[in-house]
Amino acid sequence: xxxxxxxxxxxxxxxxxxxxxxxxxxxxxxxxxxxxxxxxxxxxxxxxxxxxxxxxxxxxxxxxxxxxxxxxxxxxxxxxxxxxxxxxxxxxxxxxxxxxxxxxxxxxxxxxxxxxx
Numbered sequence: 001x002x003x004x005x006x007x008x009x010x011x012x013x014x015x016x017x018x019x020x021x022x023x024x025x026x027x028x029x030x031x032x033x034x035x036x037x038x039x040x041x042x043x044x045x046x047x048x049x050x051x052x053x054x055x056x057x058x059x060x061x062x063x064x065x066x067x068x069x070x071x072x073x074x075x076x077x078x079x080x081x082x083x084x085x086x087x088x089x090x091x092x093x094x095x096x097x098x099x100x101x102x103x104x105x106x107x108x109x110x111x112x113x114x115x116x117x
Contacts, residue, residue: 045101053098060097060112067092090114 067088075085094114102108 045104049099049101049104056099057097064093
């Protein structure tokens, strides 16, 4: 029984890894190809941004989900006060979910926590 669960986990890990790898290759290649015959540093920045986006995006999504839950609790506790909930929702849900090459070069700031109204 224990062996079957291990095999299933390994299979799901392989499937998810293949899907993630396919998505990175399929979506990253047109962006790199669109740059034409640019320097290798541009391609390296593009690849680095994709590699960093995977853990960063997952952490940002978890933060946004947590902020949504806490904002919902705040809304319920305050008797439906949308402003109180929005003070939590907006910063948690807005912001950058992906890392762009411009973020790595410093041309564009990276905002983990979004800006309020």
